[in-house]
Amino acid sequence: MNNVYIYDGSFINLLNLLYYLLKNNIRPTNIKKKGYLGSLFDYLIELDLRKINKSDALIKKLGKTVIHHIYYVYLSEEENKEIIIYYYLLNYFKYGPNLNKMRNLKCVSETLRISKKVGNEAHKMKGFIRFKELKNNILYASFAPDNNVLEIVSLHFKKRLANEYWLIKDEKRKIISIYDKKDFYILNEEMFNISEYILSDNELEMVNLWQTFYNTIGIKERKNPRCQMNFMPKKYWPYIIEMSGENEKSC
Amino acid sequence: MNLNEKLQILADSAKYDASCSSSGSKRTSSLGNTHIAGICHSFASDGRCISLLKILLTNICIFDCKYCLNRRSNNIKRAIFTPEEICEITINFYRRNYIEGLFLSSGIINSPDYTMELLIKTVSLLRNKYHFGGYIHAKSIPGASDYLLKKLGSLVDRLSANIELPTENGLKLLAPNKDMHKVDHIMGYVRDNRSRNYVPAGQSTQMIIGATHETDLDIMTKSENMYNNYKLKRVFYSAYISVNKDALLPSLNIPPLKRENRLYQADWLLRYYNFKVSDLLDQDSPNFNILVDPKVSWSLKHLDEYPKEVTTCSYNELLKVPGIGITSAKRIIKSRSHFQLTFADLKKMGVVLKRANYFITCNGKYNINSELFNKKFIEANLVLEDRKENAEENMHQLRLFHE
Ligand code: SF4
Numbered sequence: 171m172n173n174v175y176i177y178d179g180s181f182i183n184l185l186n187l188l189y190y191l192l193k194n195n196i197r198p199t200n201i202k203k204k205g206y207l208g209s210l211f212d213y214l215i216e217l218d219l220r221k222i223n224k225s226d227a228l229i230k231k232l233g234k235t236v237i238h239h240i241y242y243v244y245l246s247e248e249e250n251k252e253i254i255i256y257y258y259l260l261n262y263f264k265y266g267p268n269l270n271k272m273r274n275l276k277c278v279s280e281t282l283r284i285s286k287k288v289g290n291e292a293h294k295m296k297g298f299i300r301f302k303e304l305k306n307n308i309l310y311a312s313f314a315p316d317n318n319v320l321e322i323v324s325l326h327f328k329k330r331l332a333n334e335y336w337l338i339k340d341e342k343r344k345i346i347s348i349y350d351k352k353d354f355y356i357l358n359e360e361m362f363n364i365s366e367y368i369l370s371d372n373e374l375e376m377v378n379l380w381q382t383f384y385n386t387i388g389i390k391e392r393k394n395p396r397c398q399m400n401f402m403p404k405k406y407w408p409y410i411i412e413m414s415g416e417n418e419k420s421c
Numbered sequence: 422m423n424l425n426e427k428l429q430i431l432a433d434s435a436k437y438d439a440s441c442s443s444s445g446s447k448r449t450s451s452l453g454n455t456h457i458a459g460i461c462h463s464f465a466s467d468g469r470c471i472s473l474l475k476i477l478l479t480n481i482c483i484f485d486c487k488y489c490l491n492r493r494s495n496n497i498k499r500a501i502f503t504p505e506e507i508c509e510i511t512i513n514f515y516r517r518n519y520i521e522g523l524f525l526s527s528g529i530i531n532s533p534d535y536t537m538e539l540l541i542k543t544v545s546l547l548r549n550k551y552h553f554g555g556y557i558h559a560k561s562i563p564g565a566s567d568y569l570l571k572k573l574g575s576l577v578d579r580l581s582a583n584i585e586l587p588t589e590n591g592l593k594l595l596a597p598n599k600d601m602h603k604v605d606h607i608m609g610y611v612r613d614n615r616s617r618n619y620v621p622a623g624q625s626t627q628m629i630i631g632a633t634h635e636t637d638l639d640i641m642t643k644s645e646n647m648y649n650n651y652k653l654k655r656v657f658y659s660a661y662i663s664v665n666k667d668a669l670l671p672s673l674n675i676p677p678l679k680r681e682n683r684l685y686q687a688d689w690l691l692r693y694y695n696f697k698v699s700d701l702l703d704q705d706s707p708n709f710n711i712l713v714d715p716k717v718s719w720s721l722k723h724l725d726e727y728p729k730e731v732t733t734c735s736y737n738e739l740l741k742v743p744g745i746g747i748t749s750a751k752r753i754i755k756s757r758s759h760f761q762l763t764f765a766d767l768k769k770m771g772v773v774l775k776r777a778n779y780f781i782t783c784n785g786k787y788n789i790n791s792e793l794f795n796k797k798f799i800e801a802n803l804v805l806e807d808r809k810e811n812a813e814e815n816m817h818q819l820r821l822f823h824e
Contacts, residue, residue: 268759271752271755271756271759272756272759272760273752273756273766273769273770274756274760274766274769279769293458293460294461296456296460297460297461297462297463297472297518297521298462298463299518300517300518300519301516301517301518302517303516303517309516309517311518326456327518329449329454330453330454331452331453331516332451332452333451333452334452334516372513376513376514376517378425379424379425379428379510379513379514380514380517380519382425382428382429382432383428383432383474383514384463384465384471386428386429386432386433386436387432387436387465387471387475388436388465388466388467388469389436389437389465389467389469389662390466390467391662391675391676392467392468392469392660392662392676392678393466393467394466394467394468395466395468396468397464397467397468398464398465398466398467398468400468401461401464401468401470402463402464410463412463413463
């Protein structure tokens with residue numbers, strides 16, 4: 171029988187569950203988010219994780235670097251991310267902080283690889299996100315990252331555009347980050363509905379100016395579309411305003 | 422002339438400047454901050470990172486540098502931004518997250534001091550009226566007074582002056598109005614005054630490659646001197662692109678991109694791999710081998726010192742092995758005390774075995790047939806690798822651009 175432990179998809183309860191499993195020496199076959207259907211041989215186990223209430227203690231115990239890595243893995247869309255984190259922590263309690271040097275262990279190389287991948291995408295998005303200015307001066311952006319990086323980019327824009335109202339929508343996950351000049355909140359799309367997005371008066375002019383700049387700045391003697399596409403993969407183009415036109419042309 | 426047209430003209434004449442990095446500064450304000458690692462916002466059709474709004478204040482110029490589109494003797498459309506216009510575009514682009522900040526350069530209008538004052542006025546408006554905390558890279562105008570240098574430097578993150586050509590002779594020939602000592606003066610001034618509030622992201626410069634007959638040795642020697650004397654953050658190399666016809670200029674149809682690439686690789690070796698120019702080039706071979714990168718070239722010359730045993734050799738020795746970068750060298754050092762390394766582990770650590778294979782042993786094991794350890798064979802294979810990776814090499818070079 172496969173013992174598959176179920177959690178609600180939140181990071182806190184994933185930590186609670188991991189604490190419970192490690193503490194009691196339980197080896198799960200897998201750990202899955204609620205909604206997982208399972209196979210014939212799966213035995214799904216769902217605990218009252220909030221009662222465990224050890225997430226804070228675990229965060230303290232693990233320290234910044236480890237939490238950073240497992241949080242980033244958690245934000246990924248990797249198929250078996252939870253069980254990778256489980257094995258990573260299992261080994262962490264065995265080897266301590268030296269673990270990250272032991273890249274020959276699969277759980278370590280996988281954790282570091284995925285964490286890096288998520289970090290890289292978040293970094294890219296800090297550059298690729300494009301805001302539009304709406305009538306009421308609110309800045310609005312939408313994007314569709316592979317990983318769930320909305321919180322990471324929100325933290326970035328909270329500092330950068332501290333004095334603006336802004337919204338960033340993740341089209342893939344249907345979640346939206348709302349910033350009110352103090353802090354940001356991430357909500358499900360249906361909990362927050364702007365009925366219409368009316369652009370500000372000079373929005374089109376600015377888009378035009380940017381397009382002009384973009385088209386001018388490339389040196390034609392050095393044209394290198396392969397390189398361009400490698401750094402700025404086509405999947406992101408629909409949300410990058412200077413590229414969205416290109417996309418239609420090639421479709 | 423409308424704003425769109427001005428932007429087109431003044432971005433077009435600024436685009437040959439290679440520098441676009443936005444890293445190395447920590448600044449915050451009510452609008453904007455800088456990111457210590459720098460951020461690319463887009464990639465142009467030539468694959469180069471766009472992080473800054475790169476423009477000239479004006480393309481009017483009293484000088485007549487042969488290679489430059491804006492030279493006085495060219496009959497082209499001229500434009501000039503007002504400081505307010507630059508602020509408006511910068512702020513609007515920045516709020517929309519198009520850019521990381523501003524790169525502001527200029528042709529010389531009236532006099533160096535007059536031009537500097539316009540630059541200062543613009544940047545000061547941005548910082549003080551708009552409270553702009555994003556990245557600003559300004560070009561200082563050689564010949565402007567120290568007072569103005571001081572003022573401009575206190576407002577920007579990076580200040581730079583382009584040396585353009587590696588020798589005085591080259592400069593006399595192609596840029597007769599320019600004076601190398603004036604550029605040296607700026608670099609010395611910035612070096613002596615640098616602080617958290619003065620040019621926090623440091624200074625950089627640029628050289629044009631292939632417009633004159635100077636060798637790679639001339640170029641790299643100049644770079645090395647500038648790194649040592651002025652603590653420059655970066656020297657950029659810009660393959661000469663022919664925009665003007667002139668008897669003194671070479672008529673190149675394609676810019677010497679491969680040469681530019683080799684120079685960037687060598688520059689990298691100087692800054693991070695503890696190489697000296699004299700390790701790489703000398704009077705007998707003053708130019709880099711176009712077929713293999715400078716590190717491979719060096720290793721082939723020192724083949725008698727190879728192969729190195731990765732489980733015991735020093736960090737410095739690891740760094741000099743082709744295919745081993747800084748990250749993988751560090752990882753090897755960190756890991757090898759914890760477990761026995763294998764070739765598979767090396768691969769996992771990011772070692773490019775295709776290159777490194779010839780130069781290392783791991784626990785005494787040589788990964789290829791040891792009878793093949795001879796210069797001809799290794800060189801032939803590495804030349805082949807280089808050609809295969811040509812496209813990726815280009816990428817690497819571009820990565821250097823926006824590091
Ligand atoms: S001073 Fe600068 S802008 Fe003027 S001609 Fe020379 S290179 Fe061009």
